[in-house]
Every structure is written in C-alpha cells, then in structure tokens.
Amino acid sequence: MSALPVKITHGERVMDIHSGVTKAELAAYYDAVSPWMLPHLADRPVAVLRAPEGIGGEMFFQKHAAKTIQGVRALDPSLDPDHAPLMQIDHVRGLVGAVQMGTVEFHTWNARSDRIERPDRVIFDLDPGDDVPFARIVEDAQLIRGLLDELGLTTFVKTSGGKGLHVVTPLARRHAWDVAKGFAQAVASHMARVFPDRFTATMGPTHRVGKCFIDYLRNYRGATTVCAYSARAREGMAVSMPVHWEELPDLPGADAWNVRNAVERLRALKQDPWAGYDKAELQRVTKGVLDRLGD
Incomplete structure (x- = not known):
C-alpha cells in the first residue's frame, strides 16, 4: 500500500466495534476511493461528521473550517456571514486529513461554491x-x-x-x-x-x-446530504454507493457496500453508474x- 498523503496517528483505534474497522483502514479506504469520490466533493461546500473516539463515542457535525484539518480549503467568509468560513475538499489530502481528525462521514451542499445561490x-x-x-x-x-x-x-x-x-x-x-x-x-x-x-x-x-x-x-x-462513496458512522461502516437503476432490484439493502468491499466493486465496474x-x-x-x- 502506498503512503498516505497525511500521517495517521492512532491508526489502530477501532472506529466500529461491530466490524473492527480501524482508523488506519478508514483512511486507506478514502485514499483508495478518492478518484471516484473527489468529483462529488470538488467545488462544493462540505460538512463532516467527526467521531474522534469511534462511532460508539461522542460524535459531532462540523460545517465550518478548522485549521486542525489538513488539506481542507476555507471558502470566502461572505458565503456564510457571522460564522467561520465554510470548507471545501478538492484533493485526497483533505479527505485523509479529515480522517486523521476523526471524520467518518462527508456531506455536501446542493450547490457549488462559485455560484452558491444557484443549486445544481x-x-x-x-x-x-x-x-x-x-x-x-x-x-x-x-x-x-x-x-x-x-x-x-x-x-x-x-x-x-x-x-x-x-x-x-x-x-x-x-x-x-x-x-x-x-x-x-x-x-x-x-x-x-x-x-x-x-x-x-x-x-x-x-x-x-x-x-x-x-x-x-x-x-x-x-442543507447537506451524505456524499457519494462516504462511509456512514453506523455499525458495519457501510458506504453511500451510486448504482445503475437496473441494479436496484438485485441489491440486498442500502448498506450493501462498506469500506472493505466498495473499492472492489468500483474497480470491477465496466461503466460509471452515473454516466x-x-x-x-x-x-x-x-x-x-x-x-x-x-x-
């Protein structure tokens, strides 16, 4: 496995007791899935759900930039006056940097930051x-x-x-x-x-x-919705997965993919489900x- 763009400390910490997924595994997942996920994150304000001690501990939602997250871009403060700047993740460094700070989930706006008053x-x-x-x-x-x-x-x-x-x-x-x-x-x-x-x-x-x-x-x-390919802070660490409409009837559930099998699915795809x-x-x-x- 190639080196991650951000050093992960306490990588052995178990983020989900049910599956045993560790912080290092979660960081490696986001690093591997970044080619598919970043187009869904790029240019959009993002909020993160952080679980520093794992999903059984205290969790909190963060909508605004913090210097402690490496690789996260702070947006123009005028987009959300009277708060710290909104944040955006355009590169894998931001994805993995957020995991280093305990992030499990990534949620995006329905608009891009360059025209934030016009949802897309x-x-x-x-x-x-x-x-x-x-x-x-x-x-x-x-x-x-x-x-x-x-x-x-x-x-x-x-x-x-x-x-x-x-x-x-x-x-x-x-x-x-x-x-x-x-x-x-x-x-x-x-x-x-x-x-x-x-x-x-x-x-x-x-x-x-x-x-x-x-x-x-x-x-x-x-308002935000969990981003495509984001893991969920729930037992099993399932991920939000884009699918073909034709695939739906054969799926066992909305948690069919998780951080341990999602990349395998993506590498086997012959066509982008959202082509x-x-x-x-x-x-x-x-x-x-x-x-x-x-x-």
Whole structure:
C-alpha cells in the first residue's frame, strides 16, 4: 500500500466495534476511493461528521473550517456571514486529513461554491419506516423516477449507506433555492397524495409506519446530504454507493457496500453508474413542471 498523503496517528483505534474497522483502514479506504469520490466533493461546500473516539463515542457535525484539518480549503467568509468560513475538499489530502481528525462521514451542499445561490441538483431522500422492506423502498424510488421521467427530468440513484435511497435530479444553475426546495416539496406532496399507502411528506416516525418519508428538506440553502462513496458512522461502516437503476432490484439493502468491499466493486465496474450525469445538468424546473405537480 502506498503512503498516505497525511500521517495517521492512532491508526489502530477501532472506529466500529461491530466490524473492527480501524482508523488506519478508514483512511486507506478514502485514499483508495478518492478518484471516484473527489468529483462529488470538488467545488462544493462540505460538512463532516467527526467521531474522534469511534462511532460508539461522542460524535459531532462540523460545517465550518478548522485549521486542525489538513488539506481542507476555507471558502470566502461572505458565503456564510457571522460564522467561520465554510470548507471545501478538492484533493485526497483533505479527505485523509479529515480522517486523521476523526471524520467518518462527508456531506455536501446542493450547490457549488462559485455560484452558491444557484443549486445544481435536487435530492429526494427516501427515509423508510422500520417496518418497510428494502424491496418496497426500491419500488418507491422507481415510482419517483417514473414521475420525474414523465416531467422530462433524468434522475440518478445511490444507496444511503443506511436504510434508504437517494434519488438525485441534476439541474441547470439557474434556479434560486426557494424554487429547488419548492419543486422538491411539490414532488413529495404529489407522491403522498397519489400513493398515500406508500409515501408521506410529513416528517416524524409515526408518519413513516409502513411508508417512506420523502425528505425534501435536503434542498434548502445550507442543507447537506451524505456524499457519494462516504462511509456512514453506523455499525458495519457501510458506504453511500451510486448504482445503475437496473441494479436496484438485485441489491440486498442500502448498506450493501462498506469500506472493505466498495473499492472492489468500483474497480470491477465496466461503466460509471452515473454516466450521462453531466448532460442532465442542463435540466430546468419550468412553470409547466410545477403546474403538473399541482394537478
């Protein structure tokens, strides 16, 4: 194994008692996965979930830059006034440097830092009730894909690394945050209205019993979603994995890949599951789209 770009201290520390994954293993994972992950991080404000003593200990979310994380770029303070600067990770040094400081998860904004007031995607986070089997979640994601396809919008999907799926709709950087969030809420409300036995647009565990909550709240300014290929601070250290829509029915769960088998999958792929994403970045939320969701 080649040397890491940042020295890892206490590499023997077990980050997850369930799997036995150590801090050194986690750093090596992010180093190995960086060619796939960095395009999803680059140019976006990022927040990190840190677990300095492992996922069984105290964990905290960090949205703003700290000099203690090597390789992390501090953004223009005017992007988030009255706080320390937002941060961005463009290179593998930042990824591994964050792990050195106890980071497990990486979460990104839905906008790029050079045009932070113009989101470039909408994410529908399917958050299932505890009694909803994964096969049902797959069907629910496909229903959302079908609706968006009818509206002329191309979508992509990834596992959450937890229980659910993330349906991602790229957008041209022309819309304000209120348009993006309004569109996401309109889709969630529409699905809950048409399929009330499957979906809810109301948060809270009581509303998710037997249903999937379509979490549209991931789409306001400053909200973040776990980045593609990020590990999760949960038992087993699963990762959020982009997949082909055609793969979904055969997946055993949203935690199918973890820090020990994800790179093997990626190296075996013959095609990027999200091939064509760049072409979809010209999509727009038109008045016609919003009017149809209100029918």
